[in-house]
Amino acid sequence: MLWPMPLHHDGPLARLRRGHEELVLGLLRKHGPLSRAELGRHSGLSRTTLYDIVGALVDSGAVVATAPAAGERRRGRPVETLTLHPEAGQAIGIDFARRAVHVAAVNVAHEVMGSAGEAHEPDLPWQERVDVAERLVGSLAGGTLRLGSLGAIGVGVVGPVQDAAEEQDGTEPRRDLPLLLRKRFGVPVLVDNNTRLAALAEATWGAAAGDQDVLYLRLSHGVGGGLVVGGSLHRGAHGLSGEFGHITVEPDGRRCSCGGRGCLETVASVGAVLEAHDRADDLPTLLADPAAATLLDGVGAKVGTVLAAVCNAIGPGVVVIGGELAEAGEALFGGVARALAADLMPISRNRVDLRPAALGEAAGALGAIALVLHESPLLARYPASPDSEEHT
Amino acid sequence: MLWPMPLHHDGPLARLRRGHEELVLGLLRKHGPLSRAELGRHSGLSRTTLYDIVGALVDSGAVVATAPAAGERRRGRPVETLTLHPEAGQAIGIDFARRAVHVAAVNVAHEVMGSAGEAHEPDLPWQERVDVAERLVGSLAGGTLRLGSLGAIGVGVVGPVQDAAEEQDGTEPRRDLPLLLRKRFGVPVLVDNNTRLAALAEATWGAAAGDQDVLYLRLSHGVGGGLVVGGSLHRGAHGLSGEFGHITVEPDGRRCSCGGRGCLETVASVGAVLEAHDRADDLPTLLADPAAATLLDGVGAKVGTVLAAVCNAIGPGVVVIGGELAEAGEALFGGVARALAADLMPISRNRVDLRPAALGEAAGALGAIALVLHESPLLARYPASPDSEEHT
Numbered sequence: 001m002l003w004p005m006p007l008h009h010d011g012p013l014a015r016l017r018r019g020h021e022e023l024v025l026g027l028l029r030k031h032g033p034l035s036r037a038e039l040g041r042h043s044g045l046s047r048t049t050l051y052d053i054v055g056a057l058v059d060s061g062a063v064v065a066t067a068p069a070a071g072e073r074r075r076g077r078p079v080e081t082l083t084l085h086p087e088a089g090q091a092i093g094i095d096f097a098r099r100a101v102h103v104a105a106v107n108v109a110h111e112v113m114g115s116a117g118e119a120h121e122p123d124l125p126w127q128e129r130v131d132v133a134e135r136l137v138g139s140l141a142g143g144t145l146r147l148g149s150l151g152a153i154g155v156g157v158v159g160p161v162q163d164a165a166e167e168q169d170g171t172e173p174r175r176d177l178p179l180l181l182r183k184r185f186g187v188p189v190l191v192d193n194n195t196r197l198a199a200l201a202e203a204t205w206g207a208a209a210g211d212q213d214v215l216y217l218r219l220s221h222g223v224g225g226g227l228v229v230g231g232s233l234h235r236g237a238h239g240l241s242g243e244f245g246h247i248t249v250e251p252d253g254r255r256c257s258c259g260g261r262g263c264l265e266t267v268a269s270v271g272a273v274l275e276a277h278d279r280a281d282d283l284p285t286l287l288a289d290p291a292a293a294t295l296l297d298g299v300g301a302k303v304g305t306v307l308a309a310v311c312n313a314i315g316p317g318v319v320v321i322g323g324e325l326a327e328a329g330e331a332l333f334g335g336v337a338r339a340l341a342a343d344l345m346p347i348s349r350n351r352v353d354l355r356p357a358a359l360g361e362a363a364g365a366l367g368a369i370a371l372v373l374h375e376s377p378l379l380a381r382y383p384a385s386p387d388s389e390e391h392t
Numbered sequence: 393m394l395w396p397m398p399l400h401h402d403g404p405l406a407r408l409r410r411g412h413e414e415l416v417l418g419l420l421r422k423h424g425p426l427s428r429a430e431l432g433r434h435s436g437l438s439r440t441t442l443y444d445i446v447g448a449l450v451d452s453g454a455v456v457a458t459a460p461a462a463g464e465r466r467r468g469r470p471v472e473t474l475t476l477h478p479e480a481g482q483a484i485g486i487d488f489a490r491r492a493v494h495v496a497a498v499n500v501a502h503e504v505m506g507s508a509g510e511a512h513e514p515d516l517p518w519q520e521r522v523d524v525a526e527r528l529v530g531s532l533a534g535g536t537l538r539l540g541s542l543g544a545i546g547v548g549v550v551g552p553v554q555d556a557a558e559e560q561d562g563t564e565p566r567r568d569l570p571l572l573l574r575k576r577f578g579v580p581v582l583v584d585n586n587t588r589l590a591a592l593a594e595a596t597w598g599a600a601a602g603d604q605d606v607l608y609l610r611l612s613h614g615v616g617g618g619l620v621v622g623g624s625l626h627r628g629a630h631g632l633s634g635e636f637g638h639i640t641v642e643p644d645g646r647r648c649s650c651g652g653r654g655c656l657e658t659v660a661s662v663g664a665v666l667e668a669h670d671r672a673d674d675l676p677t678l679l680a681d682p683a684a685a686t687l688l689d690g691v692g693a694k695v696g697t698v699l700a701a702v703c704n705a706i707g708p709g710v711v712v713i714g715g716e717l718a719e720a721g722e723a724l725f726g727g728v729a730r731a732l733a734a735d736l737m738p739i740s741r742n743r744v745d746l747r748p749a750a751l752g753e754a755a756g757a758l759g760a761i762a763l764v765l766h767e768s769p770l771l772a773r774y775p776a777s778p779d780s781e782e783h784t
Binding site: 013015016017019020045046048049160211212213227229234235236237238239240241242243244246247248251258259260261305306308309310312313314315316317318342343345346347348351 | 405407408409411412437438440441552603604605619621622626627628629630631632633634635636638639640643650651652653697698700701702704705706707708709710734735737738739740743
């Protein structure tokens with residue numbers, strides 16, 4: 001324990017009070033800095049109860065109250081925000097991408113403490129990828145990382161995660177990854193698709209920070225994405241949500257790696273764009289070629305058509321586009337915006353905000369942290385207390 | 393108060409305990425019958441606390457424990473389910489459709505007590521529609537309805553509801569509807585789009601009862617739908633979720649009433665199908681014509697294409713199709729299933745269950761009730777207690 005905490009281990013009053021403390025700690029862990037008014041809205045606790053609980057948590061040191069910087073003050077009295085104590089714990093995210101490992105660390109006050117990445121061959125065995133991850137985590141924050149205070153590690157991986165795992169072939173022992181990581185780091189591991197995690201990261205720290213309903217599309221070697229619905233990562237019934245890359249855009253188009261035909265991925269992946277251009281061997285060369293503008297505009301239009309269909313279905317407030325191809329900027333976004341305007345319901349046209357992604361390569365690792373902050377059942381009971389087992 | 397309830401009105405212990413009681417009552421109100429194990433999962437309360445709270449609520453009469461009927465017992469010991477006391481309250485739903493008013497009543501144990509409907513001219517003034525609704529509500533359940541025990545009334549209306557209200561023209565005073573109903577029935581009114589509410593109803597009592605991630609498509613004079621995400625009605629950032637009818641299926645197709653072009657509604661609405669057939673004046677005649685099979689199959693294929701795109705994006709476990717056109721049965725569903733199989737990601741093909749809607753015309757009114765059971769802040773504190781104001 002980092003601070004003296006007035007816990008009452010006996011009796012129903014202690015248990016009930018503990019429940020409210022956990023609610024408040026959980027909300028601060030999920031949302032980061034909140035005002036007392038925001039905490040009240042999220043928790044549904046009465047003002048009396050909330051002030052009582054928050055007061056005790058601040059006294060104990062678990063929660064810190066911070067006045068806003070002068071520049072951030074709105075009209076009237078400055079509003080104090082509450083966060084978990086920044087030194088009370090850190091969360092680690094690891095993104096095992098196709099050809100690289102990325103890691104990031106964030107403290108429980110939602111401050112990003114650092115990130116790092118390292119490229120590797122695509123066929124590097126999992127054991128060695130975990131070695132890379134461990135080394136990168138060790139390098140973060142100059143060794144100030146206290147693994148002992150981690151409640152869980154979030155991990156991003158390529159491809160579908162949940163039910164789909166049963167269909168993996170046995171040569172790629174990714175299903176052992178959580179166990180491998182748990183042995184190495186000594187804490188539970190939460191795993192999800194890294195593109196979906198990037199969506200959560202953009203909605204937590206990135207281009208759509210603070211937005212509750214966000215569609216994230218990633219145009220990279222694959223095309224995928226993720227949805228944040230009501231502030232939480234959306235998974236769908238079988239963990240196959242966000243597969244925008246496999247929505248059909250050309251019914252008679254090319255065969256896709258998924259087995260389908262004419263999927264968005266056959267048109268808007270980095271490989272598809274390079275092939276269609278036929279004069280550049282890599283994306284930077286293509287993006288530097290003024291003659292590629294028409295191609296990129298057309299790709300953007302296909303992307304916009306798919307986005308409009310999904311937006312009409314689920315009505316996000318913000319659409320974020322990331323991945324290497326998003327670096328094309330206006331050449332691509334122009335076509336996207338035009339197709340969105342054409343295909344969105346007229347009533348929705350001014351209600352969808354199109355933005356480039358903000359977090360770059362660290363997005364997957366940061367999203368893995370957001371997953372831990374949102375969902376880890378262990379961190380939910382943070383800070384640990386001797387009677388916490390009873391609540392399981 | 394219908395039962396003696398041992399309330400402690402003073403002190404933090406009473407307030408804290410009250411919070412847990414409200415949590416349990418709210419979960420039973422939202423989900424209907426639950427086992428103690430399910431209540432534990434939903435509430436996150438410790439076993440000790442939960443049994444204590446449930447015991448007190450059963451003793452007070454607020455909650456009723458029911459052993460399952462012999463036929464419903466699974467292997468091993470029969471599992472007792474808990475519900476709110478059926479006589480403790482009723483919820484009313486009213487669906488103001490284009491040409492009819494439908495009403496339904498459900499008690500807080502989730503038992504449907506009755507439904508009724510009455511057609512009217514499409515231009516009937518709102519005041520008179522409310523008269524019809526009041527008369528129908530009065531006729532329900534042979535006058536046993538206790539309006540005094542209603543916490544709120546749920547209402548379904550045609551068209552977009554939330555932000556969109558500001559764009560209505562002034563000739564149709566629908567924006568006064570909640571006030572009108574509140575005056576008439578004396579309780580708060582929750583309003584949402586009636587097609588979206590039908591989605592919630594199908595996921596609560598209908599074709600997808602108990603499923604958490606449901607896509608509902610309604611093929612009627614308009615084409616629309618709704619999404620249930622994680623068991624709750626999905627609204628999107630601006631309340632424009634579920635507009636499947638305005639997803640483009642024919643880029644060079646006909647102009648749609650929404651202002652767009654080639655929307656699904658221009659192909660798969662009752663009017664569009666009648667026009668394409670050109671030999672029948674009404675839908676029953678068309679559906680009885682064997683020569684319409686090719687047309688219906690083609691319409692089904694367009695529907696399936698749109699559904700596949702949305703399914704790839706959000707991964708529902710169940711797709712429910714309702715509305716008059718769904719009465720075409722296999723003639724339509726065959727085309728839908730074929731297009732779904734072609735355009736769904738192969739990995740998802742066996743994970744989406746296609747079903748016809750089960751609730752018919754009462755769906756909107758039943759969904760309005762589900763909305764009240766899920767979301768009414770007043771019912772959330774049910775049963776009312778003298779200190780409930782304090783929790784606001």
